[in-house]
Amino acid sequence: xxxxxxxxxxxxxxxKMLKLCRQYLNWxxxxxxxxxxxxxQLRELKMKAKKIMDCETDSLIIFISKNQKWLQKEIVGKEKxxxxxxx
Amino acid sequence: xxxxxxxxxxxxxxxKMLKLCRQYLNWxxxxxxxxxxxxxQLRELKMKAKKIMDCETDSLIIFISKNQKWLQKEIVGKEKxxxxxxx
Numbered sequence: 001x002x003x004x005x006x007x008x009x010x011x012x013x014x015x016k017m018l019k020l021c022r023q024y025l026n027w028x029x030x031x032x033x034x035x036x037x038x039x040x041q042l043r044e045l046k047m048k049a050k051k052i053m054d055c056e057t058d059s060l061i062i063f064i065s066k067n068q069k070w071l072q073k074e075i076v077g078k079e080k081x082x083x084x085x086x087x
Numbered sequence: 088x089x090x091x092x093x094x095x096x097x098x099x100x101x102x103k104m105l106k107l108c109r110q111y112l113n114w115x116x117x118x119x120x121x122x123x124x125x126x127x128q129l130r131e132l133k134m135k136a137k138k139i140m141d142c143e144t145d146s147l148i149i150f151i152s153k154n155q156k157w158l159q160k161e162i163v164g165k166e167k168x169x170x171x172x173x174x
Contacts, residue, residue, distance in 0.1 A: 004091060004150060006093060006116060006117070006119050008116045008117040008119075028148060029093060029095045029146055029148055030093070030095040030118065031117065031118075032093050032095075032119075032148065046163055049163060050163060050164075053163070053164050054164075055163075055164040055165065056165065057164075057165055058164045058165060059116055059162065059163070059164045059165045059166065060162070060163040060164055061115060061116055061119065061160065061161070061162050061163075062160070062161040062162075062163070063091060063150070063158050063159070063160055064158070064159040064160075064161065065152070065157060065158055065159075066157070067157075070152060070153070070154075070157040070158075071150050071151070071152055071157075071158070072150070072151040072152075073148065073149070073150055073151075074148070074149040074151065075146065075147070075148050075149075076133055076136060076137060076140070076142075076146070076147040076148075076149070077137075077140050077141075077142045077144075077145045077146045077147055078142065078143065078144055078145060078146045079146065
């Protein structure tokens with residue numbers, strides 16, 4: 001399945017969360033990731049994320065689409081993704 | 088159609104963009120919005136957003152699903168939405 005993941009977490013936990021999400025997904029913007037993932041990988045990712053998060057204040061939203069084809073993506077302005085880091 | 092919109096823009100333009108997006112969509116987290124929108128409304132929103140944005144540095148990503156049913160949403164941690172503002 002294909003997911004979009006966005007997080008809103010305390011700045012002191014951002015680098016850990018970024019590192020975790022990049023193990024499973026592609027970073028596309030700020031705190032936004034997307035990618036193909038299996039159900040068991042997603043379960044694993046959520047379990048690890050909960051360990052990093054302060055669930056009183058932090059939030060993680062996951063949009064799940066069974067098929068990437070059902071979701072169209074449009075970018076306005078600058079396209080920011082992993083390649084930016086290496087330029 | 089149903090869309091998810093995420094923006095990553097310069098801090099000095101955030102309040103204008105937030106105000107604009109809330110006219111068309113529901114705020115769900117940080118710089119993330121979602122909601123039902125017509126094609127013409129989305130065109131209008133993008134046109135207005137471009138006027139606010141610095142397209143050299145700012146970015147707007149829109150995920151479009153023809154049907155909200157095709158997209159499942161999961162929240163981990165704190166649910167942040169419009170109601171938070173009024174609490």
